[in-house]
Amino acid sequence: MTITWFGHDSFRLEADTFIVDIDPWQLPVGLSKSNLVLITHAHYDHCSLEDVGQITGAGAAIIGPREVADKLAAWPVMVMAADESTQIEGVEVEALPAYNLNKFREPGQLFHPEEEGGLAYVLNWPASAGKLGKRICHTGDSDATSELEALTGVDVLLVPVSGTYVMTAEEAAGLVNKIQPKLVIPMHWGKIVGDENSARRLRQLCGERVTIMAPGQTIAVPD
Secondary structure, eight states: OEEEEEETTEEEEEETTEEEEESOOSOOTTOOOEEEEEOOOOSTTTOOHHHHHHHEEEEEEEEEOHHHHHHTTTSOEEEOOTTOEEEETTEEEEEEEOOOSSOEEETTEESSOGGGOOEEEEEEEOOBTTBOOEEEEEOOSOOOOHHHHTOOSOSEEEEEOBOTTSOBHHHHHHHHHHHOOSEEEEESOSSSSOOHHHHHHHHHHHGGGBOOOOTTOEEEOOO
16 A cells, blocks of 8 residues: 655555545646545635546545535535445545634634534555555544544554644644554645644654655555
C-alpha cells in the first residue's frame, strides 16, 4: 500500500490497483481515476467540484455527509452519517463525527460544530497476497474528540496539526498517545494555516512514528 499527500487534507491511498482519494483539493493534473472518493465535509478546501470531476470515473463511489451530497448534486453521492459503515470492493469504511471542541469562529460559534455532520473516516483495508490488512484513520477537520480517542488498532493516523480550525500539534500528540497508531502523518498545514513547524512539533512530541511528508510525496506503508 502507498500513501500520497497532495497537501492540506488531501490524500491518495493505493493498493492492489484500488485507489481511494480523501478530500481531493488542488490536485496535480493527469492523475488516474479513483475507485472511491471520501469527502469529510462541504468546505471548499475539502469538497472541490473541479477536483472531484478530475478523478471520478464511471463506476467510482463517492461518500460524504448530506451537505456534500447537496454540493455535489451532479454525482451520485452515498450519504453517510457518524457511526455508519459500508463496504466498497472489500474495503470497509466507517464514519465517525468530526467536530470542534474549542475552535471558535466567534464567541459561541465553532468553526466545525458537531451538528453540521462533518465526518472522520476509518478504512479497514483487507489483507491480500500475503500482506497484512491495514486500518487507516483520516480525522477530517476535528479536535481530539472522545470518539477519536476511543479508536483502537489504528495502523495509520492522518491528523491535523495547525490549530485555528482543527487540533494543534499538542492536541494531536495527545490523541496519538491515546490510540498509539503505528504511523502518523500530520496534515492541514502549509496551505491555509500552519506551516512545517507544526508538523515538526508533532514529531518532537511523538517521535519517529511521525512522518512529515512533502506535497506530492508518496510513501509505502510498512507491514
